[in-house]
Amino acid sequence: MTYFSYFKAEFLVLLRRKQDVINALLFFITVIVLFPLGVSPSPIFLAPAAGGIIWCALVLAILMAIESMFKEDYNDGSLEQLVVSGLSLPLLVLLKILVLWSVIVIPLLLMLPLLSAMLYLPEGSFWVLVATLLVGSPSLFLIGAIGSALTVSLKQGAMLMLLVILPFYLPVVVFATGAIKAAQEGLPYSGLLAMLLAISLLSLVLSPVMTAISVKASVN
Amino acid sequence: MTYFSYFKAEFLVLLRRKQDVINALLFFITVIVLFPLGVSPSPIFLAPAAGGIIWCALVLAILMAIESMFKEDYNDGSLEQLVVSGLSLPLLVLLKILVLWSVIVIPLLLMLPLLSAMLYLPEGSFWVLVATLLVGSPSLFLIGAIGSALTVSLKQGAMLMLLVILPFYLPVVVFATGAIKAAQEGLPYSGLLAMLLAISLLSLVLSPVMTAISVKASVN
Amino acid sequence: MQSIVSLTISDLWIERGDRDLCKGLFFELKSGQVMRVLGENGAGKSSLLKVIAGVIAPLEGQIQYAGQDVTHDRKILQQDAIYIGHSAGIKSVLTVEENLRRYYPSASADELEAVLDNLSILDLADTPAKKLSAGQTRRVALARLWLSKKNVWLLDEPFAALDIKGIALLESHIEQHVLAGGLVMLTTHQDLHSIQSYDLVLSP
Amino acid sequence: MQSIVSLTISDLWIERGDRDLCKGLFFELKSGQVMRVLGENGAGKSSLLKVIAGVIAPLEGQIQYAGQDVTHDRKILQQDAIYIGHSAGIKSVLTVEENLRRYYPSASADELEAVLDNLSILDLADTPAKKLSAGQTRRVALARLWLSKKNVWLLDEPFAALDIKGIALLESHIEQHVLAGGLVMLTTHQDLHSIQSYDLVLSP
Amino acid sequence: MSWAWFHKLGSPRWFFLWTKSWALPLFCLGMVCLLLGLVWGLAFAPTDYQQGNSYRIIYIHVPAALLAQSCYLSLGIAGFVFLVWRMKMAPIFINAVAPIGAVMALMALVSGAIWGKPTWGTWWVWDARLTSVLVLFLLYMGIIAIQNTLEDIVLADKAAALISVLGLINLPIIKYSVEWWNTLHQAATFTLTEKPAMPVEMWMPLLISVIGLYLVVAGLALWRMQSYILEREHRASWVKQEVVGDGL
Amino acid sequence: MAFDSLADFFTMGTHGLYVWSTYGFSLSALLILILNTLGKRRKIRDQLCKRFLRDQNA
Ligand code: HEM
Ligand SMILES: Nc1ncnc2c1ncn2[C@@H]1O[C@H](COP(=O)(O)OP(=O)(O)OP(=O)(O)O)[C@@H](O)[C@H]1O
Numbered sequence A, B: 001m002t003y004f005s006y007f008k009a010e011f012l013v014l015l016r017r018k019q020d021v022i023n024a025l026l027f028f029i030t031v032i033v034l035f036p037l038g039v040s041p042s043p044i045f046l047a048p049a050a051g052g053i054i055w056c057a058l059v060l061a062i063l064m065a066i067e068s069m070f071k072e073d074y075n076d077g078s079l080e081q082l083v084v085s086g087l088s089l090p091l092l093v094l095l096k097i098l099v100l101w102s103v104i105v106i107p108l109l110l111m112l113p114l115l116s117a118m119l120y121l122p123e124g125s126f127w128v129l130v131a132t133l134l135v136g137s138p139s140l141f142l143i144g145a146i147g148s149a150l151t152v153s154l155k156q157g158a159m160l161m162l163l164v165i166l167p168f169y170l171p172v173v174v175f176a177t178g179a180i181k182a183a184q185e186g187l188p189y190s191g192l193l194a195m196l197l198a199i200s201l202l203s204l205v206l207s208p209v210m211t212a213i214s215v216k217a218s219v220n
Numbered sequence C, D: 001m002q003s004i005v006s007l008t009i010s011d012l013w014i015e016r017g018d019r020d021l022c023k024g025l026f027f028e029l030k031s032g033q034v035m036r037v038l039g040e041n042g043a044g045k046s047s048l049l050k051v052i053a054g055v056i057a058p059l060e061g062q063i064q065y066a067g068q069d070v071t072h073d074r075k076i077l078q079q080d081a082i083y084i085g086h087s088a089g090i091k092s093v094l095t096v097e098e099n100l101r102r103y104y105p106s107a108s109a110d111e112l113e114a115v116l117d118n119l120s121i122l123d124l125a126d127t128p129a130k131k132l133s134a135g136q137t138r139r140v141a142l143a144r145l146w147l148s149k150k151n152v153w154l155l156d157e158p159f160a161a162l163d164i165k166g167i168a169l170l171e172s173h174i175e176q177h178v179l180a181g182g183l184v185m186l187t188t189h190q191d192l193h194s195i196q197s198y199d200l201v202l203s204p
Numbered sequence E: 001m002s003w004a005w006f007h008k009l010g011s012p013r014w015f016f017l018w019t020k021s022w023a024l025p026l027f028c029l030g031m032v033c034l035l036l037g038l039v040w041g042l043a044f045a046p047t048d049y050q051q052g053n054s055y056r057i058i059y060i061h062v063p064a065a066l067l068a069q070s071c072y073l074s075l076g077i078a079g080f081v082f083l084v085w086r087m088k089m090a091p092i093f094i095n096a097v098a099p100i101g102a103v104m105a106l107m108a109l110v111s112g113a114i115w116g117k118p119t120w121g122t123w124w125v126w127d128a129r130l131t132s133v134l135v136l137f138l139l140y141m142g143i144i145a146i147q148n149t150l151e152d153i154v155l156a157d158k159a160a161a162l163i164s165v166l167g168l169i170n171l172p173i174i175k176y177s178v179e180w181w182n183t184l185h186q187a188a189t190f191t192l193t194e195k196p197a198m199p200v201e202m203w204m205p206l207l208i209s210v211i212g213l214y215l216v217v218a219g220l221a222l223w224r225m226q227s228y229i230l231e232r233e234h235r236a237s238w239v240k241q242e243v244v245g246d247g248l
Numbered sequence F: 001m002a003f004d005s006l007a008d009f010f011t012m013g014t015h016g017l018y019v020w021s022t023y024g025f026s027l028s029a030l031l032i033l034i035l036n037t038l039g040k041r042r043k044i045r046d047q048l049c050k051r052f053l054r055d056q057n058a
């Protein structure tokens, strides 16, 4: 196995399951539909909440996608093979996260104009929302991967994983929605974006190593 | 295998994994916390939205719990064994749903006073919220089971399941939050509760049979 | 256990993923007989057992058991049969004992103990199944054959992962079962040492 | 392939779930040798292979490969070894060919075709792995032995699920490999027909 | 009345041969009607005194909305027929019509949303009519996803039939949402009991494009069904004749 | 014709953008559907043809 052949196969697996990617999108949409229906459909409620709702939906969609990230690899023995492959495990893990991120987030961004219109997001803050997504979402994937690897050997690890990683998701959500709110109120928001970027970079450094450790601990 | 031994083993499996149950609760709490953090912490905003937020969190928590309901049984061959057991499959399925419901919803109800206080839910509508939960949540489990059985043979069926069952969850959410809102505004809400009851009863009749069909079609 | 029963398969046509695995298959299995299904990898042995157990449906053909047509409703056969496939329905979080109690709630403690002892997994009775080795897991699955009073056994590679003692144990148990009037259908790639069997060869 | 290499295990102590599987284990395996690990179900055969491959860590002991201590950093060994366990890392949604390309991106089309043909799974090259029978899946996993140029083979029950032809094929391939200077360590409960092997017996 | 036709309908072969030559004429006739209706509506119908020219969206919006519902109704019926009588044609029909229905629902949604901007001042409101059409779209997507994701045909057929039947509840909600809840949305123009309130020059092109779209959809549905019949019945000898006969 | 000039027809008062984008979107969606239908028909026939010919030769 080489890094490139691994990358290609990962991509292929996801393409073979393109329905799953589409479904991730549809889940995102459905959560967004749930809120106006369940809480309140009026623009007075929705417009200020739009950024928050979109971010909540994003977090949930990413959680769903990432929860089973290593599950199949674990069950079919691929994870064991990665460990004994002699390649650098952190790098392999990073590649996997990269593939997943691009396959989930890019289509999500494409849907965004529509969804933010449905939630009456003020026009001006749309680009801030996009910026927070681009800068913030990598950290969600990177942090999530650690939890996913930790819990992969548990048969129903989904819940435990949530518990482990959600505390780390909260600051990302708070900064991101904070930036959007600041933009809506005409306040400066670049500081918050910088914070998001910092979190993403930090997790970029830490996550692959920690995920690799968790993977190793899981396959025994 | 008898119905009772099956029931007992199901219970045991869930008890053995009490962490999962606790995690379902924690997920519920986290979604509820995410909302004030991501959107707005002020009572003016939260009080009218409280019922809706709790119901959205409930739907998501149930979805997470129910998604993998049959997965392990499928992987370890138990599902196959149920099909060839000579017992009535719809009944077995119903028992399984019952166990899951009681294990998830009862602790949830116990948490409710705290959470509704955190979201400033008006006192008067608390009991209406409890009533909607009791009457509405069985239908969520029953409908969810169909989707879960349908997608069990897919390695990553979660998303498909969501897509298929969420449209059916929406009316439940709309009626339930409608009832809570009506109660908050002092309007009559018993009609909406009756609707919820009707949906639950209807799904009680339909779901076991349909889930059994899906299970049978999945194990081949 | 009934005195003489028979399982009759006629004109069976199994298709999987666009390939015909068998067409016009006919055989009859009577009390006291062991049928060994042979064939190369991918010939359709496992599929045949699954069809008979009622896990998957055949394209055409009849299945009769004890004189009754069970093609469409496999219940009569299922209540009298035990099917153990590649993955045998052992729940990994339950202990060995709990797993067996799940299938046989009415087995007495002594009986259970005797069977586990016989299979040399008595000291694992309280170990969760996920901590077992491959052969130990298979022994747990096979313990059902000692506990059940079913007539028809459908076993897909039952000897896989068993050590030599385990194989001998299972073979002698199968022999006893057919002597007592049972029917056994099994697949395997290994030679049987002591069992007299009829062979059904599937060719792809 | 290096001319003469050896794998030396000394003083190995493996513990699993509070039970000692082996303690003070010592052996040396040289180029051209096959070692068969024997033992009852649950003796610790699979665990031993996993420890050597670097999937799980031993409690104590040294592992040396080609004169170097690899106990703490298994990389040198891993780059020269191939480990095939019970579940062998075959992705069920990828086709047979894609699965192999995942491990051997540089294999030429001809080479791949020859290997698949040799294992009689050439016509399944474009079938997703989840639609394969047990034996076919194993053949896909074993195809890696034909494609790789690795020295050390660690095989956990490689003959499981294979039919008779498949077993003969694998045995002769193992023989060739050791003739060419390879090292093989395998577990099995079946008898080997043509391979000359050293036996290591684990007792629980 | 004899039930022979019902059983015949259930036979893919009979259906294929019977409808083989229908698809093209239906489709062409439909296209002509549709284009006639649309051009008439776009260029020749009088301007609305209230909404100005934006009302011309109606000539797309209403046909698409009607078709989206009709397609789903037929899916529901087919699903029921399949679950009860296991008629072989029913899943073929569901497979064929679901994507068409999805496109119709999407057209209704998009045209409605665009129309909403000049008339209501917003693209989207969360009222019952609009939401239930969105749910209709999601249901279609669910059925399509089932067919694409579940590889086992037996399972996929049953699942799609189930969802089709269960989703029928949504139709009365769409239909009566404008009467049960007060919304921004218009009530029905065409009813069986009353004359439309619009002038003839306005509703005539509408009627024509509705009929046209119905015919186009019928033609497309037949084509799709024929393809699926060939795919599923490839074992039968008549399919071989059919394909090799005019395929080469 | 309800419009005085061609330019009028294209601008539709102030609503040209709305009307034309609707028509554009809908007709292209319909077109995609039609192409998909015909493409599917073609693909399935080709596949079956190939298979039957292969079977014949084999
Ligand atoms: C996304 C937004 C919209 C959706 C989903 C939608 C949906 C529908 C549906 C389902 C129908 C068919 C009703 C029936 O079967 O009786 C319909 C009809 C109609 N809609 Fe909309 N609509 C939307 C926006 C609008 C807007 C903005 C207008 C204009 C102000 C409008 C005007 C009409 C009219 C005039 C009819 C014809 C009523 C009839 O003849 O039955 N719609 N719409
Ligand atoms: N994941 C685990 N956690 C704890 N203990 C385990 C685990 N897996 C196996 N064991 C225990 O370790 C011992 C050795 O297991 P191992 O799988 O190595 O046996 P084995 O010799 O390969 O047996 P078999 O012939 O059945 O394959 C067994 O007693 C088993 O109970």
Ligand SMILES: Nc1ncnc2c1ncn2[C@@H]1O[C@H](COP(=O)(O)OP(=O)(O)OP(=O)(O)O)[C@@H](O)[C@H]1O
Pocket (backbone or CB within 6 Å): B220, C016, C017, C019, C021, C039, C040, C041, C042, C043, C044, C045, C046, C047, C048, D130, D131, D132, D133, D134, D135, D136, D161, D163
């Ligand atoms: N889920 C499936 N979907 C489609 N085809 C399948 C599926 N499972 C098996 N097959 C195909 O059916 C054929 C028979 O498989 P089966 O598992 O019955 O073989 P087997 O005789 O048990 O082989 P083995 O000796 O390898 O266990 C194989 O060619 C296989 O490719």
Ligand SMILES: [Mg+2]
Pocket (backbone or CB within 6 Å): C045, C046, C047, C156, D133, D134, D135
């Ligand atoms: Mg098999």
Ligand SMILES: [Mg+2]
Pocket (backbone or CB within 6 Å): C133, C134, C135, D045, D046, D047, D156
């Ligand atoms: Mg082992």
